[in-house]
Amino acid sequence: MQxxxxxxxxxxxxxxxxxxxxxxxxxxxxxSPLLVRYHLDQVKSALTKEExxxxxxxxxxxxxxxPVEDRKHVVSMGEGMTPLLKMDxxxxxxxxxxxxMKDEGLIPTGSxxxxxxxxxxxxxxxxxxxxxxxxxxxxxxxxxxLYAARAGMEPYVIMPLDAPLITRKETAISGAxxxxxxxxxxxxxxxxxxxxxxQGFYDASTLKEPYRIEGKKTMGYEIAEQLGWEVPDVILYxxxxxxxxxxxxxxxxxxxxxxxxxxxxxxxxVAVQAEGCAPIVKAFEKRKAESEFWxxxxxxxxxxxxxxxxxxxxxxxxxxxxxxxxxxxxxEEIKAEQALTAKLEGCFxxxxxxxxxxxxxxxxxxxxxxxxxxxxxxxxxxxxxYPETVRAEAPVLKKGEKLSL
Amino acid sequence: MQxxxxxxxxxxxxxxxxxxxxxxxxxxxxxSPLLVRYHLDQVKSALTKEExxxxxxxxxxxxxxxPVEDRKHVVSMGEGMTPLLKMDxxxxxxxxxxxxMKDEGLIPTGSxxxxxxxxxxxxxxxxxxxxxxxxxxxxxxxxxxLYAARAGMEPYVIMPLDAPLITRKETAISGAxxxxxxxxxxxxxxxxxxxxxxQGFYDASTLKEPYRIEGKKTMGYEIAEQLGWEVPDVILYxxxxxxxxxxxxxxxxxxxxxxxxxxxxxxxxVAVQAEGCAPIVKAFEKRKAESEFWxxxxxxxxxxxxxxxxxxxxxxxxxxxxxxxxxxxxxEEIKAEQALTAKLEGCFxxxxxxxxxxxxxxxxxxxxxxxxxxxxxxxxxxxxxYPETVRAEAPVLKKGEKLSL
Numbered sequence: 001m002q003x004x005x006x007x008x009x010x011x012x013x014x015x016x017x018x019x020x021x022x023x024x025x026x027x028x029x030x031x032s033p034l035l036v037r038y039h040l041d042q043v044k045s046a047l048t049k050e051e052x053x054x055x056x057x058x059x060x061x062x063x064x065x066x067p068v069e070d071r072k073h074v075v076s077m078g079e080g081m082t083p084l085l086k087m088d089x090x091x092x093x094x095x096x097x098x099x100x101m102k103d104e105g106l107i108p109t110g111s112x113x114x115x116x117x118x119x120x121x122x123x124x125x126x127x128x129x130x131x132x133x134x135x136x137x138x139x140x141x142x143x144x145x146l147y148a149a150r151a152g153m154e155p156y157v158i159m160p161l162d163a164p165l166i167t168r169k170e171t172a173i174s175g176a177x178x179x180x181x182x183x184x185x186x187x188x189x190x191x192x193x194x195x196x197x198x199q200g201f202y203d204a205s206t207l208k209e210p211y212r213i214e215g216k217k218t219m220g221y222e223i224a225e226q227l228g229w230e231v232p233d234v235i236l237y238x239x240x241x242x243x244x245x246x247x248x249x250x251x252x253x254x255x256x257x258x259x260x261x262x263x264x265x266x267x268x269x270v271a272v273q274a275e276g277c278a279p280i281v282k283a284f285e286k287r288k289a290e291s292e293f294w295x296x297x298x299x300x301x302x303x304x305x306x307x308x309x310x311x312x313x314x315x316x317x318x319x320x321x322x323x324x325x326x327x328x329x330x331x332e333e334i335k336a337e338q339a340l341t342a343k344l345e346g347c348f349x350x351x352x353x354x355x356x357x358x359x360x361x362x363x364x365x366x367x368x369x370x371x372x373x374x375x376x377x378x379x380x381x382x383x384x385x386y387p388e389t390v391r392a393e394a395p396v397l398k399k400g401e402k403l404s405l
Numbered sequence: 406m407q408x409x410x411x412x413x414x415x416x417x418x419x420x421x422x423x424x425x426x427x428x429x430x431x432x433x434x435x436x437s438p439l440l441v442r443y444h445l446d447q448v449k450s451a452l453t454k455e456e457x458x459x460x461x462x463x464x465x466x467x468x469x470x471x472p473v474e475d476r477k478h479v480v481s482m483g484e485g486m487t488p489l490l491k492m493d494x495x496x497x498x499x500x501x502x503x504x505x506m507k508d509e510g511l512i513p514t515g516s517x518x519x520x521x522x523x524x525x526x527x528x529x530x531x532x533x534x535x536x537x538x539x540x541x542x543x544x545x546x547x548x549x550x551l552y553a554a555r556a557g558m559e560p561y562v563i564m565p566l567d568a569p570l571i572t573r574k575e576t577a578i579s580g581a582x583x584x585x586x587x588x589x590x591x592x593x594x595x596x597x598x599x600x601x602x603x604q605g606f607y608d609a610s611t612l613k614e615p616y617r618i619e620g621k622k623t624m625g626y627e628i629a630e631q632l633g634w635e636v637p638d639v640i641l642y643x644x645x646x647x648x649x650x651x652x653x654x655x656x657x658x659x660x661x662x663x664x665x666x667x668x669x670x671x672x673x674x675v676a677v678q679a680e681g682c683a684p685i686v687k688a689f690e691k692r693k694a695e696s697e698f699w700x701x702x703x704x705x706x707x708x709x710x711x712x713x714x715x716x717x718x719x720x721x722x723x724x725x726x727x728x729x730x731x732x733x734x735x736x737e738e739i740k741a742e743q744a745l746t747a748k749l750e751g752c753f754x755x756x757x758x759x760x761x762x763x764x765x766x767x768x769x770x771x772x773x774x775x776x777x778x779x780x781x782x783x784x785x786x787x788x789x790x791y792p793e794t795v796r797a798e799a800p801v802l803k804k805g806e807k808l809s810l
């Protein structure tokens with residue numbers, strides 16, 4: 001019998017405990033995030049990768065490998081199957097012949113957070129969740145609030161006062177219960193923890209619900225499908241909470257188990273951070289399995305200002321297992337690559353995305369990436385969501401004045 | 406022999422004069438915009454509509470029906486094949502059972518202007534254009550500047566001082582020669598006209614180059630394809646310059662000639678304008694063939710603040726020929742529908758898009774749209790490009806403060 005989803009159960013990557021996907025689950029009792037497992041053997045006989053090609057143009061084309069069991073619970077705004085663009089002019093600049101960008105700007109809410117929200121909200125709906133709470137640095141709160149509105153759910157969102165103003169407006173217009181906090185996302189997290197405890201709300205904090213990873217992992221499926229079911233040599237990912245890199249690693253392992261991509265090759269995964277907040281890089285340099293809290297973190301790339309990620313050990317595992325890398329770039333490098341990407345490629349990307357280009361440039365210079373390798377930089381959102389990162393001075397003409405060149 | 410494009414020639418819809426697509430052309434000598442014609446009979450035998458389904462997920466899937474003759478001149482960032490979303494909750498609100506939204510927010514630069522820019526810039530590149538000039542109210546300038554950057558061209562863009570700040574930033578970061586003007590888009594147009602005259606620049610003003618219509622028309626192809634090669638009953642379009650409605654009408658006529666959709670049915674096309682700038686509505690009410698200049702035009706929906714469109718007669722023809730309509734909505738209605746669309750459907754749309762929902766509500770109330778008709782509202786861009794249209798007041802918590810419900 002063909003099923004919409006071949007989801008099996010939840011599994012703890014730390015202690016191995018298993019949980020049902022039929023009930024609300026948050027963290028494992030041991031404190032670790034949970035991972036979703038599937039009956040991949042059954043998917044193998046139910047579906048070929050060729051069938052995927054003719055399906056709807058969204059991440060739901062992979063529905064057998066997603067956790068929502070009944071199609072009627074899917075809450076979608078057409079998210080996924082974002083373009084994988086050739087970046088030839090920028091590639092020449094770096095000395096790379098096969099530079100590509102996965103452009104997560106072309107997605108509802110303008111950031112890749114939409115993937116996690118679409119799958120997370122759909123599964124929450126299936127589980128009967130009506131109200132949830134989450135802390136956010138901006139984009140995730142906006143995405144979860146808008147998808148919740150479409151699902152008819154009621155979110156409580158706590159956001160730092162200095163989170164990007166546009167994400168605050170997106171959250172507000174969705175009708176979510178929005179509260180600002182004069183503090184950091186960790187302070188917002190404390191408010192959420194109280195709400196969850198006192199009110200019994202569903203906790204939609206990063207990795208405290210197991211399903212946003214499943215949304216994010218589809219970036220990995222898509223990159224493989226868009227390259228004709230091959231993997232690139234290197235994928236660079238701007239790493240805050242790290243859900244995307246965890247998801248991409250998980251996705252590629254699943255594709256290997258399905259036999260849809262070669263078992264012999266994985267892309268080298270690179271976690272890119274800002275010099276002002278680089279806990280994963282620090283842990284990587286010491287070959288540690290976990291990161292330490294980064295004090296007084298600071299970067300204009302707001303989405304990667306995460307001093308300690310709850311899934312850090314999974315991020316580091318993905319890097320070590322693929323012989324990857326972790327690298328921190330400066331604010332100046334980020335700004336310069338953001339401008340250059342617009343100037344040479346016409347792509348107005350977000351600072352987090354620009355960080356991956358700065359990293360690609362450096363890793364090519366150091367020889368870690370070779371000239372003819374296929375390199376995918378992940379742009380996690382639109383530049384226009386952070387207009388304050390760009391200056392726009394221009395001469396002003398008076399009415400009737402002629403422009404002399 | 407299979408050709409990439411089956412373009413034939415340019416034709417004047419007013420005087421019937423014909424021009425070659427091998428040389429730069431602007432307006433007809435009679436002053437009218439030119440339309441692109443194709444060898445549709447040859448397309449008919451070269452291609453089936455079923456083949457389209459398996460092609461790349463962008464507007465270039467229709468390349469036989471686009472004017473670029475050599476694939477190598479295509480400048481693309483993955484534009485097109487935007488979602489056609491069901492809007493069930495909003496539909497219930499209006500008493501419509503089949504309300505849909507074509508969401509042009511999921512496109513490079515966040516507005517449907519990307520379609521015109523992609524095809525316009527690609528064709529300009531094919532024609533050897535290196536430098537061009539254009540006036541803009543914001544979104545078109547941003548889109549053309551970014552595509553020009555990708556093509557390695559040099560644009561001169563003149564934008565009113567009060568155009569949306571985000572579009573100014575997009576234009577600036579692309580490296581375009583941006584000048585602001587203390588006046589209206591008509592004042593900017595005069596500066597461009599001088600530049601074109603003095604410097605011999607290509608004139609990329611709306612409809613003064615014939616190819617942006619070809620980009621915009623792909624919205625019509627996509628709506629038909631996404632509905633299984635059927636047309637809806639009604640399409641509502643926010644009308645400023647009107648290039649989209651002209652393009653959609655042209656596209657559907659071409660599909661009829663190809664036999665890909667029924668010759669018996671066209672959707673009724675509705676031009677939606679703001680009460681503060683409604684020249685097409687005024688002309689429609691008097692059954693005129695052309696509009697008159699609208700004095701002191703004013704609306705927060707900046708993209709439809711166009712007091713006199715050069716292609717007005719083509720817009721009106723599309724309305725009359727499809728037994729369509731033209732309707733003006735108030736600023737209050739626009740704001741209310743923008744908020745409601747976010748609240749009920751999770752879609753943060755632009756004010757221009759919201760105007761089409763306000764119009765759908767009214768036309769259902771008046772009985773002009775019936776309950777069970779299939780209705781497509783066109784959202785031309787993202788709400789986040791106009792953050793100033795949304796207020797975001799929210800309570801502020803102090804660090805450590807608890808949220809009491």
